[in-house]
Amino acid sequence: MTTPANAVNQGQQHALMERLVAFTKDHRAASWSGSLSQFLETIFPADPKAAARTSHQYMWDMIRWTRAEDENGAFTKQLFAEDLFGVDESIERVVDYFKAAAAGSEVGRRLLLLLGPPSGGKSSLVILLKRGLEEYSYTDAGALYGIHGCPVHESPLHLVPHSLRASFRETYGVDISGEVCPHCRAKLESEYKGDFLRMPVERIFISEAGRLGIGTYAPHDPTTADLADLVGSVDLSKVAEFGDEGDPRAWSWSGAVYAASRGMLEMIEILKVKREFLYLLLTLTQEKNVKVSRFPLIYLDETILAHTNLAEFRKFLQESENEALLDRMVIIQVPYTLNYKDEARIYKKLISSAAPAFREVHLDPHVLHAAAVFAILTRLHEGEEKEQELAKRVRLHGNEDVEGVNRAESERARQKMPDEGLGGVSPRFVINALSNAIIQSDKRSLTTMDVLLALKDAIESDARIDPKKKRKWVDYLVLARKYFYNRWVKEDVHKALFVSFEQEAQDLLDKYLDEVEATLDNRHIKDPITNEERKPDERFLRSVEEKIHISDSGKQSFRQEVVRKAMGAFKRGEKFTLDSHAQLHDGVQQYLFEQRREVLRLVSSSSRPDEEVKQKISVVEKRLVDEYGYDPHSAREALNYVTTLLAQE
Secondary structure: OOOHHHHHHHHHHHHHHHHHHHHHHHOOOOOOEEEHHHHHHHHHHHOHHHHOOOHHHHHHHHHHHHOEEOOOOOEEOHHHHOOOOOOHHHHHHHHHHHHHHHOOOHHHHOEEEEEOOOOOOHHHHHHHHHHHHHHHOOOOOOOEEEEOOOOOOOOHHHHOOHHHHHHHHHHHOOOOOOOOOHHHHHHHHHHHOOOHHHOEEEEEOOEOOOOEOEEEEOOOOOOOOOOHHHHOEEOHHHHHHHOOOOOHHHEEOOOHHHHOOOOEEEEEOHHHOOHHHHHHHHHHHHHOEEOOOOOOOEEOOOEEEEEEOHHHHHHHHOOHHHHHHHOOEEEEEOOOOOOHHHHHHHHHHHHHOOOHHHHOOEEOOOHHHHHHHHHHHHHOOOOOOOHHHHHHHHHHHOOOOOOOOOHHHHHHHHHOOOOOOOOOOOHHHHHHHHHHHHHHOOOOEEOHHHHHHHHHHHHHHOOOOOHHHHHHHHHHHHHHHHHHHHHHHHHHHHHHHHHHOHHHHHHHHHHHHHHHHHHHHOOOEEOOOOOOEEOOOHHHHHHHHHHOOOOOOOHHHHHHHHHHHHHHHHHOOOOOOHHHOHHHHHHHHHHHHHHOHHHHHHHHOOOOOOHHHHHHHHHHHHHHHHHHOOOHHHHHHHHHHHHHHHHHO
């Protein structure tokens, strides 16, 4: 007999298999091979512009292919949506670069340099572009064709003689640019006696692992780095076979620039390489060719995308001879996000890809956001702001409405501080602290306070951080707890407690209505217990209204509005409930919370609460677990913590 657990597991396996089959169907690409003559007769006329695309145009088409239309008709950058958070502005600039380069502007003759702090998303952005290229090349829209056996997988259109290219422009409306590589030229003469129409052509698929359309170069020791890593060298084992070091077939075409032809070359920490490397790369970007000994210029069409950190860039700026190189780069900053909600999404993604032991630990609902608030505080421009002002800035960066702050003015102030987000703690620092907290804990549950303490230990034990900064960052942890976590956890307990006293809340609402009606009618109220008449309880009314900031001068109009809504509900045959008036709902909720502080205090009291109180506490805990993302341990800790906060007020 199949157990329910096994049934669920089998269901998941079946769903996964369906997704795998669907993926293979969507990405099943038809192979094709034939002569150049067959290519020009059957493949090329179907979509001449696609066949003649440059690397920038191909990448721009790939980005557009990954886009999806949202509900407002705008296009979202699907390629980056699930992996990069909080760097939308940088992504937009990268997309704009490819759009402009694809249109043929001078931007396409510039090297694209991503600049930012460690773990800011530079590498992830490049990886996503590479994966997008690989996937796109398997689609009909992304079909690429190259000369069979060509070491740089060049376009078969390079075989078309220059004297005939004008005819292609007139007939098909496309420009053919580029020269046949030395290897294919030698092959054309030796094997096909110059008959270019017989040259073999095939469909090619971009693959980083297969070194086709994607090349990657990471610098090792700059003093021993060799240009051969980029452009190759003589293959001595083949010199004997072909008899001449100048024969292109005796050349090792293993350089990274050849692998990247038709696609993208990634240069990691580019500013650590020798200047001769940079000149070669910039010449390749601007002129689309490289020069190696014994050969004429080799035409290569590829996008060069590099990234580096701030320290290397600042060092590069200090050398005046680098000014000419800087003019030939498009520099895009990729800072840390300043939105704590996006930062928390980064942590969640990192955790989801971590070891199973990490994923099995329960985190209370505010762990990641509180840690993210701390991280954002370390990234803000350091000024003389008070705690409250810093907290407001974090909330504004989180797209929250802050009372008394004009968002437009805030945005202008932010633009005056371009260095924000280029320093501070990285997501890895926070994840490492989370990992240590899990290792040191004997429970399978972590609270926000556990993680804030783990971050404090990480700061104090990190020898790279100077003492002054350590003190400031520890203060930021206190600020994150005081202005964010305290508010969040109180709201959770507040809501859970409120629902647990729903009938009392409704009774309070009815009482408020009775008191308001008596006040507006200028009449007395009969006490239900003593039957004595008394004046309306103005003190009670103001206690509720002050919770939602109703001024003394504005109370009359507010009360009249409440009565109008109550009368409207009565006429429709409906009951006036807490959900009938959102503002009054909050006022009653907060009033009840104040009245029930004693119940919370009993949670940590040494005296035993009676059964009724224990039952209510149990209901609150259960609701925190069922509806607010806590587990039993963190729910009890939250109640204890809020009790402590209330005792201090």
